[in-house]
Amino acid sequence: MNDDQARETVLRVLHQVAPEADLGTVPSDETLQEALDLDSLDFLNFVVGLHHATGLEIPERDYPQLSTLEGCVGYVARGGSPAPTAGKAGAAWTSR
Amino acid sequence: MPSLGADMDAGTVTRWLVAAGDTVHRGDLVAEVETDKSTIEVEIFQDGVVDELVVPEGRRVPVGTTLARVIAPGEVRPGPRRRTRGGTPSPARRTHRTRAERSAPGTERTLSPVVRRLAAARGIDLGGLAGTGPGGTVTRADVERAASHDGDGRHRRTRSSPLARRRASELGVDLRAVHGTGPAGAITEADVRQLAAAAPPAAAAPRAQPPSIPAVPPEAPETATPAPAEPTPTPVRPDAGRQATLRKAIGSLMSRSQREIPHYYLSTTVDVTAASLWLERANADRPVTTRLVLAALLLKATARAARRVPEMNGFYVDGEFRPSPAVHVGVAVSLRTGGVLAPAVHDVDTLAVEGVMAQLQEVVDRARHGALRSSEMSDPTITVTNLGDLGVEAVFGVIYPPQVALVGFGRVTERPVALAGMLGVHPCLTVTLSADHRVSDGRRGARFLAEIDRVLQRPEEL
Structure with a gap:
């Protein structure tokens, strides 16, 4: 999925979770929970919605990557694989 | 008109979900009632046949008003003389007894922990179960029977929430095609949405209806609510x-x-x-x-x-x-x-x-x-x-x-x-x-x- 498709998907699911929010004004780096007043049930519903829209399993340990709008877009665009800089180097180092 | 909370003194029947002649079972939704707070779906608490809808749609009546008369199975249609005001509760009155009232000491049916646990495990609503034990006590056998009826009994429709049914009708989803993931395989609203989303053509169209997603923002009833400061009018609650x-x-x-x-x-x-x-x-x-x-x-x-x-x-x-x-x-x-x-x-x-x-x-x-x-x-x-x-x-x-x-x-x-x-x-x-x-x-x-x-x-x- 390219970035535009990913963004469209994320925004659509967010709209389902917070129908009254103006998503155009969500700062790209503020946490979604703060920007949209999401509580834990809302956030879970958001993750479930993303799962249904993308088929990604989205384990809980990935939740931190979904905290901001940009984080979500990147996560969905990469198909759920870890951000390029973070995961790989660490994994290689520990497996040695 | 049932009391749907301590602060309610009147309500309006906005829609009857049953008509005279309909057979009803305990736990069935029979009417939608509008209170000052919300629209509530009213459940019935006895089996029987609807004899008469007394209060028409759209009329606001005080709590305690008889909304409908229901004839219990085996009961003869009461003559007018039996409907005295202070006497024994008419069937319709009993109909609208709420769970809270039934929970009051003295009227509470004894439910053993075993029965409760079994019912919970099987996803059976004890409020909707007729007991066959001594004094109307619900027994294990009653729960087991209710659980086994789920599959075949006609009156025990596919277990699904009203919200799920409503969403299904909005989205044009056939409930029989939905795989339930709720307790005891009950169909939840999420299941319906999932199926609707999986079917591509149906998914795009009904988006006009705001998809429903829950949330529980916290606050004490009396504290100032910081959250929805600018309530944009939503289609959910237009009034x-x-x-x-x-x-x-x-x-x-x-x-x-x-x-x-x-x-x-x-x-x-x-x-x-x-x-x-x-x-x-x-x-x-x-x-x-x-x-x-x-x-x-x-x-x-x-x-x-x-x-x-x-x-x-x-x-x-x-x-x-x-x-x-x-x-x-x-x-x-x-x-x-x-x-x-x-x-x-x-x-x-x-x-x-x-x-x-x-x-x-x-x-x-x-x-x-x-x-x-x-x-x-x-x-x-x-x-x-x-x-x-x-x-x-x-x-x-x-x-x-x-x-x-x-x-x-x-x-x-x-x-x-x-x-x-x-x-x-x-x-x-x-x-x-x-x-x-x-x-x-x-x-x-x-x-x-x-x-x-x-x-x-x-x-x-x-």
Whole structure:
């Protein structure tokens, strides 16, 4: 999925979770929970919605990557694989 | 007209869901009633045949008004003379007895723990079960029978929530095609949405209808709501008048509470490391659709504590406290358009965490969409507010009369914790109790909070 498709998907699911929010004004780096007043049930519903829209399993340990709008877009665009800089180097180092 | 909460004195039948001649079963939805707070789906509490709809759609009538007459099986249609006002309750009157009323001591059907647990495991609503034991007691066999009827019995339709059915009709989804993931395979609204989303052509079109997603922003009924400051008009609740009446209803109930109930307040800080770890592990093995949130554990812990300290669980009516044998936890749900409703999650003490979670999601969703059921509105035995996420550290709530206690959970924050001479940083939250001094005192309140703490340290036992 390219970035535009990913963004469209994320925004659509967010709209389902917070129908009254103006998503155009969500700062790209503020946490979604703060920007949209999401509580834990809302956030879970958001993750479930993303799962249904993308088929990604989205384990809980990935939740931190979904905290901001940009984080979500990147996560969905990469198909759920870890951000390029973070995961790989660490994994290689520990497996040695 | 059933009383759907202590603050309700009248309601309007907006829609009849049955007609004269229809056969009804306990637990069936028979009417939609509009109150000052919300639209409620009214359940019937007896089997029988609808004889007459007395109150037409659109008429506002006081609580206690006979809405319909129902002839019980084997009962002869009563002649006019038998319908005296002060006499034995007419069938229709019994019809609208709420779960709360039935829970009152003396009228409560005895339910053994075994039966409750079995019913919970099988997803059977005990309120809708006719007992065949002595004195109408519900037996194990009754529950088993109800569970086995699920598959074939005609009147036991596919188990699905009203919201799920409504959404299914909106989205053009055939319920028979939906795989239920709720308790005992019940179809939830999420299941319907999932199927609708999976079917590409159907998915795009009905988006005009706002998809329903629940949330439980926390707040005490009386505290200023920081959240929905600018209530953009949503299609969900188009009538602005509703907001005004809801605000008024909340105001009058809370005023009554402050006037009548001598509140006392306690608070304690609970280390939720164990609960968080347990959740993390539980969720690691779960698909995203069945994951749990901390709120479900907090409800369970509250219900357990309420069992141990019964002075927190029940109603203060006619100058005396009536403890409730069941624990139905009211959950304060803040509506995004403003206002709070506190519908019940039923039998939290006996249900598994998964069952509590499913009910919680369902109830919050329905509260947001004006589709609560009569039992949910009328029978919480204790209320929980502030399910933790929107920032405040502690919430001291106002008790919902005629209940006698309200529990508030604050935000989970990392705090320094001294333990065995060592300093560590642990996730903690502040639990508060507002309780009725006519019923209990600080010592029992302290015991109650200590019990919540104790239970949360052993989440695996929940």
